[in-house]
Amino acid sequence: MEPPLTEEQELYRKAVREFLTKTVEPRSREIFGRRKIPVELWKSLADFGLTGLLLPAEYGGSNSDFPSFLIAVEELSRADRSGFLTVCVLLSNTEGLIVAEHGREELKEALLPSIAKGKAVLGLASTEPGCGTDFTAVRTRIRKEGGEYVVTGEKQCISLVAEARELGGGHLVTGKTSPELGPRGMGLIYVPIAERGVESSELDTLGPSLGRIRYEEVRVPLHHLVGEENRGVYLIQEGFVITRVAVAMSLVGPTLRLLEEGAEYLKQRSSFGRPLAKFQGVQFQLAEHRARVDAVRLLTYRAGEMVEGLRRGGGNPSRVALAASEAKLLASVDCLKAVTDATMWYGAMGLTTELDAHLALRSVLGSCIAEGTVEAQKIAIGRLLLGREFSSVRGGT
Numbered sequence: 001m002e003p004p005l006t007e008e009q010e011l012y013r014k015a016v017r018e019f020l021t022k023t024v025e026p027r028s029r030e031i032f033g034r035r036k037i038p039v040e041l042w043k044s045l046a047d048f049g050l051t052g053l054l055l056p057a058e059y060g061g062s063n064s065d066f067p068s069f070l071i072a073v074e075e076l077s078r079a080d081r082s083g084f085l086t087v088c089v090l091l092s093n094t095e096g097l098i099v100a101e102h103g104r105e106e107l108k109e110a111l112l113p114s115i116a117k118g119k120a121v122l123g124l125a126s127t128e129p130g131c132g133t134d135f136t137a138v139r140t141r142i143r144k145e146g147g148e149y150v151v152t153g154e155k156q157c158i159s160l161v162a163e164a165r166e167l168g169g170g171h172l173v174t175g176k177t178s179p180e181l182g183p184r185g186m187g188l189i190y191v192p193i194a195e196r197g198v199e200s201s202e203l204d205t206l207g208p209s210l211g212r213i214r215y216e217e218v219r220v221p222l223h224h225l226v227g228e229e230n231r232g233v234y235l236i237q238e239g240f241v242i243t244r245v246a247v248a249m250s251l252v253g254p255t256l257r258l259l260e261e262g263a264e265y266l267k268q269r270s271s272f273g274r275p276l277a278k279f280q281g282v283q284f285q286l287a288e289h290r291a292r293v294d295a296v297r298l299l300t301y302r303a304g305e306m307v308e309g310l311r312r313g314g315g316n317p318s319r320v321a322l323a324a325s326e327a328k329l330l331a332s333v334d335c336l337k338a339v340t341d342a343t344m345w346y347g348a349m350g351l352t353t354e355l356d357a358h359l360a361l362r363s364v365l366g367s368c369i370a371e372g373t374v375e376a377q378k379i380a381i382g383r384l385l386l387g388r389e390f391s392s393v394r395g396g397t
């Protein structure tokens, strides 16, 4: 079952797949093993246009439509078994888009062409030791002082920490601009990882790389603030909508690939004198997982079309937010079940690093949590369906 994409978009898929098969596919296990993206590989992704897909042409980007971006995410997440490159391309594009749409001209000129050229990556630093789902409870402080902003706080479980150090760039940091206003008193500000007062370290994880960042009285120019003081919460939520659709697609890529490879394995491996593929128990698992993940894929492309409609000035933001959270919710639930069962098809060997099943499991597990857990999506969907006055929580998600 194929999503309703144009001929041009399908041609783009073919070109991306060919490129990734030559460049990323052969190196993805090495990237997982070394937990590091080779600089020259990142540069070749940039030369192919993947790092600046969503960015406007005047800043060196491709100004691509959102469904084409999803095609790139799907193909990259299939080829990149490590998941490292996928996270980097995905976040640099979606956070870059927030800067393109709400940043000051000086910041756009300084940052966006570097992302498009592969000389910087851009992540979001929201989660803290004390809060994740409830993202408006952050304690990081952004205050204006002497013609600059000063950022102080601690972030945890943040993507693109090692990558920003290696490839350049930094994060859009969330913090309180007016703590007395509660959840509404938030801002979003760009802080390069190399800035004085920034200390970072890596966390040892099961999945894609994560890190901690400590901001100690870090001074950045006023034009690094994205949007306005005390309006950050709206920008963060806007970013969640587009990033959630992209993360949903990054769950689909490795899952479909593992289901395809697993089906081949079921034909080859025998038990009780018959290929595993002949047992109805595993056939039914394959059938159900494939049907569900195909449906999630269609739902995610549909959400992508709605994001595109919004970008071009049409559509209802609440309906798009609903579609994004629905896609992320179902992708998390169905892809995790599918990769868990498909890993089991390989028996004990599925758990070893000799086979690739564990790589899909690791990256799917990570993406289920990133950009909001299953519960976070349910809270968001409940609020959108029932109305803000019936929200089960104040702030977050």
Ligand SMILES: Cc1cc2nc3c(=O)[nH]c(=O)nc-3n(C[C@H](O)[C@H](O)[C@H](O)COP(=O)(O)OP(=O)(O)OC[C@H]3O[C@@H](n4cnc5c(N)ncnc54)[C@H](O)[C@@H]3O)c2cc1C
Pocket (backbone or CB within 6 Å): 123, 124, 125, 126, 127, 130, 131, 132, 133, 134, 156, 157, 158, 159, 160, 207, 208, 210, 365, 366, 367, 369, 370, 371, 372, 373, 374, 375, 376, 379, 393
């Ligand atoms: C691979 C990966 C990449 C990530 N990248 C980034 C990044 O780049 N930037 C960033 O800022 N963060 C990032 N994160 C962090 C991620 O956004 C948070 O882990 C996530 O939002 C959950 O926050 P938490 O870990 O603090 O869990 P908590 O918020 O403490 O939640 C713990 C558990 O309680 C549940 N829960 C919480 N509140 C409720 C409720 N009201 N009702 C029911 N259940 C609830 C949650 O669903 C979860 O299962 C990443 C995480 C992963 C795994």
